[in-house]
Amino acid sequence: MTVTIFGFRGCPWCDKVKRLLDARGVEYETRDIELDETAREECEKISGDLAVPVTTIDGKNYVVGFDKKKIDELLASA
């Protein structure tokens, strides 16, 4: 399972999601929607918006924002 976090530098909520996944021992890759145009397009495709963090595993189910409960549910579903 590969968890992807879309975010940008200086986004404190993105950092919180990363720390949460670190604490859960879950590996993830990060995509920067500010520097990487492809990542921006993908993020917008997934959630229809450019609000981040967006956490996703399959690119279909996703969680916007730092929402512990929903992120745990997402991880459990994988």
Add this chain to the structure above:
Amino acid sequence: MSIYDFTVKTNRGVEKSLADYKGKVLLIVNTASKCGFTPQFEELQALYKTYKDKGLEILGFPCNQFAAQDPGSNDEIQQFCKFNYGVTFQIFEKGDVRGETAQPLFKYLTAQKKFEGFDMHHPIGQKLLEALQTNFPEYLEGDGIKWNFTKFLIDREGNVVARFEPTTTPASIATDIEKLL
């Protein structure tokens, strides 16, 4: 001393003299961080699109001094950041805008145009006032910047002609801008 005597840094770290904007109508704004509820960004961008060809420049100065607390969202803090890639007006380096550590430009602007109160007809007027009275009563003293999105309008000769508080929406100052263009 005039507005054109100030030099500031863009968000890419490049020094920029405000004298480069001589002859333009300027709207100088202290902007919020990209996190939380910042609909004024979109309205500012709309103003810029409408008037840039007629000589309007919008200069945004991000500031963290008010970022942590967003009035009106105390019980429902938005835990995400919105990426404002649609903003095409000039954004400068992050810095302070109020108090002793304020950038000289903002000390100058607030000395030129005093604080004359919030517009209490604006939906956040009452909430903003209450939030400040409760959490930052010292912010209400004097003429310093009270909150994100305080706007200063500068005419083509560099005179600071108006100050609009956060409770005045960018859209509603379009007529004031038109008068100067």
